[in-house]
Amino acid sequence: MDNFIVSARKYRPAAFNTVVGQGHITNTLKNAIKTGHLAQAFLFCGPRGVGKTTCARILAKTINCTNRSENTEACDTCESCKSFNEGASLNISELDAASNNSVDDIRNLVDQVRYAPQLGTHKVYIIDEVHMLSIQAFNAFLKTLEEPPKHAIFILATTEKHKIIPTILSRCQIFDFNRIQIEDIANHLAFIAKSENITAETDALHIIAQKADGALRDACSIFDQIVSFSGNSITYKAVIENLNILDYDYYFKVTDANLGENISNALLVFNEILNNGFDGHNFVAGMGSHFRNLLVSKDHETLQLLEVGNNIKEKYKEQAGKCSLSFLIRGLTILNKTDIQYKSSKNQRLQVELALMQLCSINSIGADSEKKKDLIKAEAKPLKSETVNITASNPNNSQQVNIAAPSVNAVKTEAPPVTDVTNITASISTPPVKEEHTAPVIKKPVIKTASPSISQHLNVEKKKETADENSKEQNQNTSNQPSQPFTQQSLEEIWDKYANDIKAKGRANLATALLSRRPVLKNETIIEFTINNKAIEESIEEDKMNFLGFLRKELNNFLIQLQLIMTSAEEKTNLYTATDRYKHLAEKNPAINKLRQIFDLDIEF
Numbered sequence: 269m270d271n272f273i274v275s276a277r278k279y280r281p282a283a284f285n286t287v288v289g290q291g292h293i294t295n296t297l298k299n300a301i302k303t304g305h306l307a308q309a310f311l312f313c314g315p316r317g318v319g320k321t322t323c324a325r326i327l328a329k330t331i332n333c334t335n336r337s338e339n340t341e342a343c344d345t346c347e348s349c350k351s352f353n354e355g356a357s358l359n360i361s362e363l364d365a366a367s368n369n370s371v372d373d374i375r376n377l378v379d380q381v382r383y384a385p386q387l388g389t390h391k392v393y394i395i396d397e398v399h400m401l402s403i404q405a406f407n408a409f410l411k412t413l414e415e416p417p418k419h420a421i422f423i424l425a426t427t428e429k430h431k432i433i434p435t436i437l438s439r440c441q442i443f444d445f446n447r448i449q450i451e452d453i454a455n456h457l458a459f460i461a462k463s464e465n466i467t468a469e470t471d472a473l474h475i476i477a478q479k480a481d482g483a484l485r486d487a488c489s490i491f492d493q494i495v496s497f498s499g500n501s502i503t504y505k506a507v508i509e510n511l512n513i514l515d516y517d518y519y520f521k522v523t524d525a526n527l528g529e530n531i532s533n534a535l536l537v538f539n540e541i542l543n544n545g546f547d548g549h550n551f552v553a554g555m556g557s558h559f560r561n562l563l564v565s566k567d568h569e570t571l572q573l574l575e576v577g578n579n580i581k582e583k584y585k586e587q588a589g590k591c592s593l594s595f596l597i598r599g600l601t602i603l604n605k606t607d608i609q610y611k612s613s614k615n616q617r618l619q620v621e622l623a624l625m626q627l628c629s630i631n632s633i634g635a636d637s638e639k640k641k642d643l644i645k646a647e648a649k650p651l652k653s654e655t656v657n658i659t660a661s662n663p664n665n666s667q668q669v670n671i672a673a674p675s676v677n678a679v680k681t682e683a684p685p686v687t688d689v690t691n692i693t694a695s696i697s698t699p700p701v702k703e704e705h706t707a708p709v710i711k712k713p714v715i716k717t718a719s720p721s722i723s724q725h726l727n728v729e730k731k732k733e734t735a736d737e738n739s740k741e742q743n744q745n746t747s748n749q750p751s752q753p754f755t756q757q758s759l760e761e762i763w764d765k766y767a768n769d770i771k772a773k774g775r776a777n778l779a780t781a782l783l784s785r786r787p788v789l790k791n792e793t794i795i796e797f798t799i800n801n802k803a804i805e806e807s808i809e810e811d812k813m814n815f816l817g818f819l820r821k822e823l824n825n826f827l828i829q830l831q832l833i834m835t836s837a838e839e840k841t842n843l844y845t846a847t848d849r850y851k852h853l854a855e856k857n858p859a860i861n862k863l864r865q866i867f868d869l870d871i872e873f
Contacts, residue, residue, distance in 0.1 A: 275460050276488035281322055282353075283341045284330070288456050288484055289448035290319050296443070297327055298340040306331070307441040309413050309422040311398075313429040314445025317483030323445075324394045324423040328352075328360045331421065332388030348388045359385045359392060366397040374405045378412045381420045390421050398424040399431035406433050413439045447482025450474060450575040456484060457491050461502065466495060468502035471577030475507045478575065504577075514546050516580055519558040520587060526599070526627040527590055534624045548620045549610050556603040562588045563596045595630050601870055602626050749826035756789045762822045763787050766815065778807045793827040795819070800835040808832060 281287045284294040293312075300306050310327075312320040329352045330336065335343040342349050351357040363377060377393065385391045395401075401409070413422060413436065424440060426432060454473040461468040476494065480487035490511070491502075498506040508515050518541055525534035541551055564570040565581075565588035574581055606623040613619040763782065771779035781804045788796045799805050808815070812830065820826045854860045863869070 274488065275492050276485045279456075279460050279463070279488070281319070281326065282329075282344075284323075284326055285339070285341060287319050287323060287326070289452040290323065290445055293319075293323060293443050293445060297323070298330075301327075301330055301336075302340045306421065308416050308420070309440040310424065311429070311432075311437065311440035311442045312423065312425045312445060313442065314427070315447055315482060316427055317480075317485030317487075318445045318448055319484065320425040320427075320445055321394070321396055324425055325352075325360075327423065328392035328394065328421075331390050331392060332357075332359050332385075334388070351387070359388045359390065360394065361391070362394045362396065364397060365395050366400045369401045369405055371402070371404045371408050374401070374408045378409070381412060381416060384417075384419050390419050392421045392423060394423045394425065396425045397427070398436075399426040399428045403433065406436055410435055410439070448484050449482075450477040453477035453480060453482075453484055453487045457487060460488070460491065464495075464500075466500045466502060469504050469577075471504040471579055472502050472507040474575070474577040474580075475504065475511070475513060479511055479513070512545075514541065514551065514554050516558075516576075516583070518551075519555060520583060522555065522624070522627075523558065523562070523587060523591070526624075526630070527595075529628050529632060531625050531628045534628055535621055538620065538624060542617070548616055549607070552603060552607050552610060552620055552623065556600065556607060559596055559599045559603060562591055563593075563600070566591075566593065566596075597868070598630050598870065599627050601868070602630075749820075750824050751793070751827045752824040753792055754789075754823045754825060758823065759787060759789050759795065759819075762819060765822070766818050770811075778804075778811065781807065793825065794829050794831060796831050796833055798833045798835060802834075805832055805834065 284298055287294050310324075312324060314320055326342070329349060330340065330342045332348040332352075333342040334346045334348060337343060344350075344353065348357065348359070352360060361377075361380065363373070377395075381391070381393070383391075416422065422440075424432075424436075429437070429442075454470070454477045457473045457476060458468065458470075460466075461473075472494075476487055476490045479490055494502050494507055494510055497510045507513070518537060521537050522534050525531075525537065538548075538551065542548065561574055561576070561584050564573045565584040571581075571585075574584060576584070602623050606619060610616055610619055767779045767782040781799070781801070782797075785798055788798075790796050797808075799808070808830075809832075816828060816830055819830075820828050850860075
């Protein structure tokens with residue numbers, strides 16, 4: 269009992285190559301010693317228990333070693349190293365600034381600096397917790413720190429670099445120590461256990477390493493505590509029992525209940541957790557970490573981010589295969605909201621139970637949303653065009669013409685070149701339709717999701733009657749008229765000419781609309797023009813007779829027909845669901861999608 273030494277001191281590193289998890293620091297210091305490029309002041313900063321003071325002592329010992337090895341390590345055999353190991357070295361002075369933070373303490377230190385070392389080449393002054401010095405003490409230390417004697421080296425160590433005044437920082441070489449990785453801590457604890465003839469499970473050591481939060485000294489203290497609790501055999505069960513840590517099995521059970529949509533089982537497991545004395549907030553945070561671990565376990569490349577033992581890692585890989593990516597992301601969102609709202613909730617247990625119910629309902633809610641999306645797509649699906657076979661009989665010739673029935677996207681008609689039609693027989697797969705003219709101008713139907721009003725219905729019927737009358741007049745007037753073929757280029761020239769003429773007459777809006785897009789000659793007589801605005805369609809319809817007359821006269825073809833095609837962006841005007849509104853906004857501004865991905869946002873149904 270009297271000879272017991274805690275593991276943190278007994279297994280404290282004595283050389284650079286035994287320092288755990290700070291390779292970037294030790295390599296830099298060894299190279300500086302090897303090349304002789306040593307600064308007069310060093311500042312070691314970082315979290316507690318990561319090796320700041322240890323590295324300072326190793327540096328001081330190695331600087332004065334007279335027989336350094338090839339890899340720049342102290343020999344432990346020379347007189348300087350022996351005196352250091354015995355704690356009797358006069359070349360190394362340590363000052364605890366937490367209890368010696370006055371101006372007088374710094375003045376005493378400055379007075380000692382001017383004396384040269386009796387053994388070795390340098391005198392090293394280690395000031396621990398240097399941020400505890402007063403402002404007056406810092407100011408008294410400035411001049412000596414900036415221009416010390418050639419034999420003096422200062423090593424300052426602190427956990428709170430932001431409390432040190434900038435004038436001190438600018439005079440030091442600053443080394444930032446990292447938190448030690450869980451795997452490195454677990455390996456070091458395994459080394460200690462082997463040295464002490466203690467059997468330890470790998471999962472148990474990983475739990476201790478996680479509890480230490482990157483501090484090796486804390487991990488060694490927890491290790492000694494567990495050894496006192498369980499003896500020379502450290503098990504996973506003993507660790508979670510002694511440290512009051514929630515077992516991973518609970519998280520796996522709750523997740524299985526979520527996947528099976530078993531709300532009652534999930535609530536019973538949570539009740540068992542509360543009965544064992546665990547806090548609901550810790551359970552929510554643990555579930556969030558569990559879902560995160562499942563997410564990184566789905567990809568082999570991110571599996572290295574899983575800092576657990578091998579046995580538990582296999583469990584994560586197995587359960588991750590059962591979880592979909594959308595399930596995990598939605599689950600993380602729910603748990604994150606619960607974590608934020610937990611403290612402000614008056615009924616905290618209900619808050620957690622509600623989150624568990626939502627987790628159990630993720631898959632069913634996702635299925636319902638998919639059905640809703642499919643239903644919306646089905647309602648917005650354009651009408652399929654039907655082919656109408658029309659056989660025109662004529663004493664001189666007969667031809668078969670295919671006319672496409674109206675669809676949502678476009679209306680295509682083909683007029684036969686024969687103008688004198690006596691008998692028309694229609695053979696259609698759908699109920700027969702009577703055709704009264706050869707080349708009807710069919711207005712594109714517009715599908716609206718809302719029920720039209722009576723006035724809108726009357727306007728539509730009136731426009732249809734007007735279009736039919738205009739078509740009859742056109743057919744009567746165009747009989748026995750010339751039908752000279754023309755090209756796309758000649759069409760565009762005449763088109764631009766008409767647009768410029770009406771622009772000169774003060775109709776700039778219509779002219780701009782005609783010039784913004786190019787007309788397309790579908791066959792010898794059908795001209796298609798794409799528009800994306802209802803107002804433009806009405807303007808062209810009002811001027812359609814004049815426009816057609818101009819085109820027919822200039823192109824010398826009186827069978828020309830003009831078809832207006834509305835783009836699909838105008839077809840669907842009413843948005844009902846959150847998904848539809850989001851897609852509509854994303855089409856106008858694609859940056860919304862990027863914003864949603866950055867903040868991992870979700871659409872609430």
